[in-house]
Amino acid sequence: MMTMRTLLLASTCAAMAAPALADVNIYTTRQPELIQPVMDAFTDETGIAVNLAFVDDGLVERLKAEGARSPADLVMTVDIANLKQIVDAGVVQPVQSDVLTAAIPDTLRDSENRWFGLTTRARIVYASKDRVADGEITTYEDLASDKWKGRICSRSGLHNYNLALMSAVIAHVGEEAAKTWATGVQDNLARKPEGNDRAQVKAIWAGECDISLGNTYYMGKMLENDEQIEWANAVDIIFPTFEGGGTHVNVSGVAMTTAAPNKDNALQLMEFLVSPQAQSIYAELNYEYPVLEGADLSDLVAGWGTFTADDTNLSELAANRPVALRIMEEVNFDG
Incomplete structure (x- = not known):
């Protein structure tokens, strides 16, 4: 089983201080504590360690500045406007996965597979x-x-x-x-x-x-x-x-960076995030709705009623x- 290792994430204005050492590295605009439990579940199941770096502002600028040296494998953010921004900036790559396309309705993912919805609001x-x-x-x-x-x-x-x-x-x-x-x-x-x-x-x-x-x-x-x-x-x-x-509805979503130094592990995590287990955990943590049909809602969210x-x-x-x-x-x- 792989051990957790430390990733030193550079700021946009600093040079990279160390190579990427984690199994999967994620830049997220969501507070890490909101998604840490689902990452822990992934590590428990696979032995693959996940490092989360909170990037409140300047996500695109950071990825562009880091270029091919970026340690980030995945980007997790909210709102279709933010997902389009990272696509337009050319900092993410298409991902081919039958698991992702089977789990996520085509209205909630990019037609060229550059971003994928994980939850809806x-x-x-x-x-x-x-x-x-x-x-x-x-x-x-x-x-x-x-x-x-x-x-x-x-x-x-x-x-x-x-x-x-x-x-x-x-x-x-x-x-x-x-x-x-x-x-x-x-x-x-x-x-x-x-x-x-x-x-x-x-x-x-x-x-x-x-x-x-x-x-x-x-x-x-x-x-x-x-x-x-x-x-x-x-x-x-x-x-x-x-x-x-x-x-x-709008989405929270995930995309794979162009640099992605740990591409295989990152894809494994992306596919895990649309599993019934992960969908239920992720949606409950944030009071959102799973994109996977049939995944469990939290009792609170279910109590708000149904909609189409x-x-x-x-x-x-x-x-x-x-x-x-x-x-x-x-x-x-x-x-």
């Missing part, structure tokens, strides 16, 4: 338990209705999560109708966009607005926080759909992002 509506009736909102299109005038809170329209949703709106209704929709939602805002998704739930709790957009996993995060649990208990989760479509994920390919959403950004700027969504 739905962009849902948080609604006041006291001020929003059952069935009052059912579609994303509803958000532009006059009945929500002065009742919606939102984080910045220029944030990746909202741009991904806007990209999905474009995919469903086209550019002009999407601009009309964005204008309608902006007109319905109760306040200027500010804060993160949790801040919108706090605003609902405080009576500043009645509904907000947010990712599902924030409910789990709030329920484990002594201060924020009161906010969480003030709202219901509603899974809106597109007219003729499903609920918008929209089947628009995430690669199409990535392609729509520049238009989504332009529309949000043109309608002055952030005021």
Whole structure:
């Protein structure tokens, strides 16, 4: 059985101090403690050690600066925009794996196999338990209705999560109708966009607005926080759909770097991450949904209810992002 060894990871502005010594090296934009348990399960099963390096900012710049000397085998990040960025930068390579393509729906992986979704998160509506009736909102299109005038809170329209949703709106209704929709939602805002998704739930709790957009996993995060649990208990989760479509989802994903000094081990880990065991662990740790059909949900996530994920390919959403950004700027969504 292989032993754990130490990897000294260089900063973007420093030369490599030592060669890569680990069995698999990962740069991750997710806090390592959020994914360490699934890595431990992989090591227990295979004897292959995994070293996680948290890279909060400048991931692409770091990989480009390191070039062929990079110790990183894999990159793990969230949101289709970030996955497209690493592809466009040319710092990841295609991976051919029947295991990966069988486990992951084609809407949740790159058509050229350069990135693969591992978990999904739905962009849902948080609604006041006291001020929003059952069935009052059912579609994303509803958000532009006059009945929500002065009742919606939102984080910045220029944030990746909202741009991904806007990209999905474009995919469903086209550019002009999407601009009309964005204008309608902006007109319905109760306040200027500010804060993160949790801040919108706090605003609902405080009576500043009645509904907000947010990712599902924030409910789990709030329920484990002594201060924020009161906010969480003030709202219901509603899974809106597109007219003729499903609920918008985004992904956390993985890609193999161009350098990948431990390619075989890295591929073994990628395939492990879509196994039923790993999918259930990974999804439960982050209050997300597995990409593998039939993998177990956490009891908490299962309690939020069921939904049908929209089947628009995430690669199409990535392609729509520049238009989504332009529309949000043109309608002055952030005021």
